[in-house]
Amino acid sequence: xxxxxxxxxxxxYADHKALKxxxxxxxxxxxxxxLGPNGAGKTSLIRIINxxxxxxxxxxxxxGENLHPEHVNHIGYLxxxxxxxxxxxxxxxxLYLAQLKGLSKQEARKRxxxxxxxxxxxxxxxxxxxxxxxxxxxxxxxVTTVMHEPKLLILDEPFSGFDPxxxxxxxxxxxxxRDEGSTVILSTHNMGSVEEICDxxxxxxxxxxxxxxxxxxVRERFNKNEYLLKFKGNAVAFANSLWTQxxxxxxxxxxxxxxxxxxxxxxKTLNDLLVTIAPEVEIREVRPHIPSMNDIFIKAxxxxxxxx
Numbered sequence: 586x587x588x589x590x591x592x593x594x595x596x597x598y599a600d601h602k603a604l605k606x607x608x609x610x611x612x613x614x615x616x617x618x619x620l621g622p623n624g625a626g627k628t629s630l631i632r633i634i635n636x637x638x639x640x641x642x643x644x645x646x647x648x649g650e651n652l653h654p655e656h657v658n659h660i661g662y663l664x665x666x667x668x669x670x671x672x673x674x675x676x677x678x679x680l681y682l683a684q685l686k687g688l689s690k691q692e693a694r695k696r697x698x699x700x701x702x703x704x705x706x707x708x709x710x711x712x713x714x715x716x717x718x719x720x721x722x723x724x725x726x727x728v729t730t731v732m733h734e735p736k737l738l739i740l741d742e743p744f745s746g747f748d749p750x751x752x753x754x755x756x757x758x759x760x761x762x763r764d765e766g767s768t769v770i771l772s773t774h775n776m777g778s779v780e781e782i783c784d785x786x787x788x789x790x791x792x793x794x795x796x797x798x799x800x801x802x803v804r805e806r807f808n809k810n811e812y813l814l815k816f817k818g819n820a821v822a823f824a825n826s827l828w829t830q831x832x833x834x835x836x837x838x839x840x841x842x843x844x845x846x847x848x849x850x851x852x853k854t855l856n857d858l859l860v861t862i863a864p865e866v867e868i869r870e871v872r873p874h875i876p877s878m879n880d881i882f883i884k885a886x887x888x889x890x891x892x893x
Contacts, residue, residue: 588613588768593643603629609787618783619772626792661735665742669714676710686733700728719746741772776879811848811874818866
């Protein structure tokens with residue numbers, strides 16, 4: 586059983602088609618990257634999952650059941666636009682939000698103390714929100730999103746406002762929550778985080794699903810028979826040896842070590858490449874060049890846009 590089954594979701598606002606027949610599955614206990622450029626339809630889909638609005642067509646199953654209002658109690662949602670009350674104290678506001686999630690004041694205080702200790706923010710309890718930096722406020726909102734232990738977490742740009750150290754802390758907590766049973770939908774433009782922590786992705790562009798699958802499988806799908814090669818020697822002789830059998834995609838040098846990306850010609854193998862260049866240069870390293878998620882994101886969006 587999946588945590589979510591999104592089936593043929595369509596949504597329009599006046600003359601704007603926000604989503605067009607979008608379908609994908611979110612496996613249980615996974616971190617699922619919901620990706621796409623601005624205006625692609627991600628926020629519309631998130632609003633439908635949270636029952637803030639409804640679809641025009643299609644349905645969503647929540648752990649095998651048709652999505653209904655009670656399921657919202659099992660969802661934790663961190664929106665991109667933050668919403669803390671600036672004049673309230675951190676502890677007072679956190680307790681208030683916890684009780685809105687259905688926790689008793691006693692249980693809320695216990696869980697908040699646990700999280701404040703984990704994230705080393707215990708001395709913020711009596712500070713007003715307006716005294717916090719953007720990153721500090723973001724930590725508070727993260728805590729209030731996860732403290733009721735939801736089955737599904739939806740995190741929209743959760744690393745926004747964090748320095749690298751605190752971003753790494755929150756990434757670690759997201760992975761821990763996944764490992765302890767939570768399912769996480771991560772909406773972000775940070776492709777480095779996607780590559781680091783996501784198990785599966787769905788890419789939406791111009792309201793339609795254009796890419797979907799396990800992260801490793803998607804990266805392999807975009808593998809274009811390219812290799813990263815490091816060598817020492819005459820760069821001109823190296824380039825000439827490639828001739829028409831291989832394509833030099835990219836190249837840069839660091840002192841006397843050259844690094845490049847080579848695409849094999851049709852019918853050519855890695856062994857053919859090595860035999861060709863070995864007489865000309867000293868090979869230091871060779872390995873498959875699998876495109877990054879950032880490369881894949883750009884390629885998929887550009888291709889789909891050109892075909893539209």
